[in-house]
Amino acid sequence: MSLLHATWLFPPEGSGGRLLLWADTWRVASPISPADTAAEHPFSLGVDDLAEWLDDHDLWSEDLRPAAATLTLPSRQQAAKGRRSSATGPWSGLPMQAGEPIPKQLDWWPWQVEGLALKSAAAGAWLSRLPLSGDQLDLADDLRWWSHLQRWALSLIARGRYLPLVEEGRARWLPLLNREDDRRRLEELSSRLPQVATCAMAEGGPGEALLACRRPGSGRLRVASFLEALVDGQLRAGFKPEAQELDPLLQAWQRALGPGDGQLGLDEEETERLEVATHHWRETVAGRVAAARACLELAAPAESEELWGLGFSLQAEADPSLKLSAAEVWALGDRDIHLGEIAVPQPGQLLLEGLGRALTVFEPLERGLDSATPEAMQLTPAEAFVLVRTAAAQLRDVGVGVLLPPSLSGGLASRLGLAITAELPTKSRGFTLGESLDWSWELMIGGVTLTLRDLERLQAKRSPLVQHKGAWIELRPSDLRNAERFCAADPGLSLDDALRLTAADGDTLMRLPVHQFNAGPRLQAVLEQYHQQKAPDPLPAPPGFAGQLRPYQERGLGWLAFLHRFDQGACLADDMGLGKTIQLLAFLQHLKAEEELKRPVLLVAPTSVLTNWKREAHGFTPDLQVREHYGPRRPATEVALKKALKDVDLVLTSYGLLQRDSELLETIDWQGVVIDEAQAIKNPSAKQSMAARDLGRPGKSGRFRIALTGTPVENRVSELWALMDFLNPRVLGDEPFFRQRYRLPIERYGDMASLRDLKSRVGPFILRRLKTDKSIISDLPEKVELREWVGLAPEQKKLYNKTVEESLDAIARSPLGKKHGQVLALLTKLKQICNHPALALKEGAEAAISTGGASAAGDNTSGTFASRSAKVQRLEEILEEVIEAGDRALLFTQFAEWGHLLKAHLERKWRAEVPFLHGGSSKTERQAMVDRFQDDPRGPQLFLLSLKAGGVGLNLTRASHVFHIDRWWNPAVENQATDRAYRIGQTNRVLVHKFITSGSVEERIDRMIQEKSRLAADIVGSGEDWLGGLDMGQLKDLVALSEEDAA
């Protein structure tokens, strides 16, 4: 897979430049030893391929022009072929690619790449098309950096933060970066600048194409120059030089500010006049970009003093905590300094210039600058107030730092608010949200508490800055009013309030911000569990549960029970393989054991996993009466259903039926509704989503709601609303509100503040643990085996029964010598049917998959192909999670034809390459596939292998999932295949998924292997000879679909 990068091409001198788009891709390359010019980048995409790639990704622009550049890239030394030692010969090696593990020894070398370049105006428009957030598989991180820079450029244009100037003989638009937030942004984007964005040698400059490297830059000036180019390019493109009746000088300037290269066409003298005048014009607004700034530090008056202190210092832009007092700056004389790691040339000059600028907005400063080396001055209380209230912001905007005492430094803490102390009443166990707490409160401002009387007394002083308990605070007229109103109302505090107030900073109670919340020990315990600051109290496996819970599963069970107590819906979103099914079953058994399970619970799941649920419930919770509401024989009337559900604890049904039978299902008084693979309800307007949410609405008798999913729901903003509407409808409000408040800001612009707020709201209701969590990993064995039970699709079922029937007849009639072969053929065919009818019917890949695609609508490209096989459906669901998580998987099959079919299907579905290693692959092909899977940072996530060709000898430790799509008689062969991933070098837990079609020959084989029966020993020992010895009855038992599943 190719990865797109963007690098700025500087002109040989002056400002401006172009944005070069280039891509690297994975291919086999031998180490290169550059001669006297930079070598060609062996992994970069050619211009034609790049153009096609951009077109495929909707990123083509008519403004793109071919370009080449020499980039300085980290490179890995590697001995050239045929050479033994690299120590003596010339350097040889390869450039590194993004995401490759960094070796200990690293060199930097120039490499030539070709690509497509955009001029600055077009670059801005093009960058505006890139996503602002989220991981894009084929767009490198540096593109996101560029898209953020462009967004900033748009913001500067929208806010009019620029001036037209004449500089270096050209008319140009210069962004003004004097404002506090813009300067902070410059520091942030500079400190995070991915070097690849700026690693090109100047175009046509000395060193281009030679063996010269570009030094990684401190960034600030470079980033400012990129920004200047983007802003200039876009303003220039949009500006229309239309004004008439200007004098010739302005006329020329106006024209040069429009589209073009900014040449004025004036004589030298006139140009200089414009340069001087506009320089002077700009200087009064904004200084130059520098590493440090002047800083004014306000100090409260000492005890019984009246005057405030104002100290001068120099402060690093990148890290305002790095300061050097004016006294120290003067003491330095003419030497440059370093503030931390930041070099600051001419500190004295910088400090003076900043003070001069400060003087333009804060006049009292004039008094303080009378001496030659001023260090500090004093302010009257009135002046100090002006500084706190208005001048501080203005000073920051002209590029001067201001430090205020903490209690005055603005923000919420310096507003009048509350300090609350609360505890659960002694009788209460904290089980209901509405219950009132025992509580008391105090008024608080700037970190100190005060009474209403204190407040009145301070207000009477009529001074805006007052001292209380040693801290200086700023009182506002509204403060006393708010406090009085609060005291008069004397509100109560419920557990619900407490949960809300402790969820996020800045929540208010009757308009007063809560600065402090002191919970008593018992309340604290409830709050911590609720906010998941502490792992939930574990609950051991309930009596009657046939199985063991791992420690984290006990905590999961405890958490489900905890939220159940509060009548809150819960979403268990553990990583795949951690046992969500088991935890849910344990929870139901827990209710049963506590005699709380009085009415049936409805569990909705995709059809493909219903079988799995039935098997698991049967195995782990034999006490639970489980019933499927599925198939043509399901009860069709209320009476029949009620009768059927007598004494039933758990009812399983599919999303399809949930929708079709919704009216019928509504008639039952469910105790709870569980939705498995809860992403199925993500689309709020889809019928099955509405049906699920309707069913989850607690009626009079209350109904618990649990959702299970293996996907990182909290990161999928668009899917959260429907889920929360099912679980706890009040939490996220109605859909239009949700869309405006959260979805648009987060999805379009990656707004972290909204995301944080959203997460804090939904956090209490979602428990997600990952296999990689420290607390989990110790509980997990290194290899986790999962049985994936699947059923048969109708076509499969029909074909299976027909094949069994016809073959058994034929076998019964055939002579003994041929019987063995026929039995084998039958078993093979049945296994193929379990995989997919197309495989058994020998339909070609083209036919099977394209018919699927043609009849399917929209994004559901897998359409009919997947719908014909329950196994493929289930496989897709699991792979979806694997791919989402960025994991890698090996898929083993014993049928080469199946591999080809599946490869075509998976590649189509995920629009990504899926290599297939089989008996027909050549040795070099095999090595290339393995290398790519193991080493390419953006290599394929799925790797198909035939069991025989791929089962031995390979090292594929990058995979953390192994799928056995069909079963082999011999577990040793399967284990060998599994060990491709699970072997030395594997750092993750490996999940082994074994697919078993229930009721079919696959299940029989599995059971035999499991039970280690005599037959199994035979199987393992002697291959397939025993098959010939089976009598017809035994054979029928082995292959026929069991009654239950045949229904």
Added chain:
Amino acid sequence: MTLSTPSSITTQLGQQGLGEQPWWVEQWMELINSYRYKKRLERAWEYARSGNVLSIRFEGRRVHARVQGTEKEPYKVKLWLDVLSDEDWAYVLEALTQKARWSAQLLAGVMPQDIERAFAASGKRLFPFKLQEVRSECSCPDKANPCKHVSAVFYLMGDRFSEDPFVLFQLRGRTRGQLLSELAKRRRKALAKQARVRAAANGGSPAQAAAGLLPVHPAITDPSRWWRYDAALDPDLVVITPALEGDTGLDAAGPLPLAEEPRCPGANRLFLDQLKLQGQQMASLAMAAAMDHGSAEPAPTS
């Protein structure tokens, strides 16, 4: 014919009411208006206003101008002030270093209002006190000095001062660059001396030693920084907002300090209005582009 009297003549800035004119321009106009021959001034103003002054050029310590008179070839006008001697400048610089504010303002591009006090140390002035101190020469046959050509140039000089207030320093013998670097040199000397005194008093070395080596860039020690960028979009850039009323860079910069061509009165203002109007349009486009982000593809630029 009604002609504005010289006393009512103001600069472009005053006419537009965009703000007070800088004090040095005001001072210059006062100087001109102190001239005794009012009639000649009126004619000069008329000359200036009708665009007879073809060019004004600051070249070193002199002002060169070309004024179209009655003859075909424009007359050449030269203006200059008495240059301060190096010794005088030494006094001025010494005085300037005494007060941090002067250096601070000069560095920030502001002409200190009490700058004459620093010049008083040398017994000289920055601004000419009387018009007679402004030396002039004109190639016209008129015997009177200043002739109307020179006077016309006088009028326009005020505005030219606002393009670059430091041009006055230049006329007195020091460019702004020279002045600032000499000031820095003096300050460093004084500070170094002070530092030595202090160090001797403390018996130790000064606060911080200058590091000689370039610090290693973090991307060298952590090469993954070549590619890595994992920050989310700045929350303040999520929604892109327009400027508050009167809060753009153009508003902050104020009137253009460019002497106006007398034949095109109001051109500066017209130009600025045009910039502001189009700035608003471009701001709307930028906000629309930002709003559309991720939802549609903007059309490619031509």
